[in-house]
Amino acid sequence: MFRSYNIYSNKQRWKLLLFGAALSFVALSLWYTKSLVDKIAEEERSKVEIWAEAVKKRSTLVQYTSQLFEKLQSGERRKVELYLEATKYLARPDITDVSFALNVLNDNTTVPVILTNEKGDITSHRNIIIPTGREERKYLRQVLDEMNAQYDPIEIAYYGKSKVFLHYMDSRLFSELKTTFADLQESFISELMLNSASSPLILLDSASRMVVEAGNVEQSILKDSILLNERLEMMLSQHEPLIVEINGKKAFAFYEDSFLLTQLKYYPFVQFGIIGLFIVIAYLMFSTARKAEQNQVWVGMSKETAHQLGTPLSSMIAWVELLKEDEKNKQVAEELTKDIERLLVVTDRFSKIGSQPALKEQDLIPLLNEGVEYFKHRNGRNVNFTTAFPSHPVMATLNTSLFEWVIENLVKNALDAMEGRGSIHIHVEDFENKVHIEFTDSGKGIAANQFKTIFRPGFTSKKRGWGLGLSLSKRIIEEYHSGKIYVLKSELGGGTTFRITLKQ
Known part of the structure; x- marks a missing residue:
């Protein structure tokens, strides 16, 4: 029944064309964002695997270092015991050849030792360097307290009732080596964790369900079992945990998407939402302005039409009155009067457009x-x-x-x-x-x-x-x-x- 002018058919085509272009742009943007998210997710999983491997290596390193220091500690303990035996040997009255015992005493050049009598007075010491400007007795007392805190003294019973006590501590070389190893180990792991994983992750022991290691997770969560379980459930909903073997025992590495990856996932939707909101607001503003302009055109056209009809209508009314004077034209005049009245109504209608x-x-x-x-x-x-x-x-x-x-x-x-x-x-x-x-x-x-x-x-x-x-x-x-x-x-x-x- 109806067909529109080209302005409306063209407008409809442009709408469909623009809508199709917008859909294509949205689809392309979502596809590209998804490909980026997939790549970043794969990289984050690789970093988590590196992190888990680093924890595994650290565990191996800790085990090896512990064994090494146990051997070194055992060796220093053995030196102290030899030092003790040599001291007891020298204290015997029946010994004439003391060269061997003296060699044993002289060979101990690393382990700090202090001898005290039954009263606790310091009688001798070895391998302790007194700092310049420090009083010897006070400094030795300080070292003696440190030795007692580290190891129990060894009691030496001489012939007779007298006793002496041998106090010792780890050698300076052993302590420095231990500290250096610990620092290197901590530095190695910290650097690996910093460079390998930006995602929140938790390494959980499979047997005890205890946290072995964690990265990018708040300490308050790790200390609260309820919060920890909730976080693990959330991580499990995103990714399957990695299985890591540490010293023959299994552990699970739970992880979740990093904050950057999460932002990237939702970024297109936020972006399109803002753009869409802007387009809607702009459309409403332009539509309101267009309607206001149309209203002005309607009002102007209506007022002008009413004005243009007014003049000829006045003339027509006068001509009808002349026709009424002749009885032959009376019926025609009456019909013309009805049409004029109709035109007056139309004129009145146009004049009311634009006013309340x-x-x-x-x-x-x-x-x-x-x-x-x-x-x-x-x-x-x-x-x-x-x-x-x-x-x-x-x-x-x-x-x-x-x-x-x-x-x-x-x-x-x-x-x-x-x-x-x-x-x-x-x-x-x-x-x-x-x-x-x-x-x-x-x-x-x-x-x-x-x-x-x-x-x-x-x-x-x-x-x-x-x-x-x-x-x-x-x-x-x-x-x-x-x-x-x-x-x-x-x-x-x-x-x-x-x-x-x-x-x-």
Whole structure:
């Protein structure tokens, strides 16, 4: 039934084209982001594997270092025991050859030792360097306290009742070596952890469920079993844990996506959301500005039309009065008077566009009957008009002149759709707080995708039409009467039903 000007068909094509381009851009962006996320996720998993391997190597290193220092410590203990035996040997009165014992004593050049008597007085010491400026007795007392804190003294019983005590500690070389190994080990692991894993991860012993190692996880979580289990569950929901073997025992490396990877996952959606919001706001602003501009055009055109019609109408009224003076032209003059009155009503309608019309509560039925009678008189031969109105008055708040204009537009469109032949049925339904007015014709019908388009200015099926009738009707009903007008149903070749809904 209806076809649009090229402006609307081209506009629809551009909308579809832009929508397709936007979808392609979104799909391409999401695909590219997903590929980046997959690559980064793979790299993070590789880093977690490196981290787990580093923990495994550290465990091996710790085990080896412990064994090494146990051997060194055992060796120093053996030196102290030899030193003790040599001291006891020298204390025997029956010994004449002391060269061997003296060699043993002299061979101890690394292990610091202090001899004290039963009273705790220091009698001798070896391999202790007194710092310059320090008092010897006080410094030795300090060293003696450190020795007692590290190892229990060895008791030496001489012949007779006298006893001495041998105090010792790790040699300076042994202590420095131990500290150096610990620092190197800690530095090695810290550097590996820093460079190998940016993801939060936890290494859990499979048997005891104790945390062996953790990285990028708050200490408060590691200390709280409930929080720890929740974090492990979250990590498990993202990735399967890695299995790591440490000193013959299994451990599980749990990890989750890094903060950067998580941000990258949701970044496109946030970006498109912001862009979409900006587009919606911009569209609403431009739409509001366009409507305001259209309103100004409508008002200007309507006022100018009313003004242009006013002058010839005044002349026509004068000519009709002259015709009435001749009895032969009386009937013609009466018909002309009716058409002039109709034109005056149209002029009044145009003059009210752009200003707030006066609304008053009145009965709809007489207005509808008057409109039907007007068109019956001019199109009654080929068009069958039927109505279904309630027997009681149907009240609604409206402007008579403008509402009659809507009735005329709907009936005229129906007549055009039927090409002057067919039937028009007007039905009114009265509800508690609203009223439905339906106009049904037997015309060509409207395609479903044009139910809304037909109300746009300039949309028409007529070769010489302007496409303003339905647009004006929508403006009058929805803007001035706060109602609704829409296509209720339509079938190509089976007619159309328009519905107007007004508040009571």
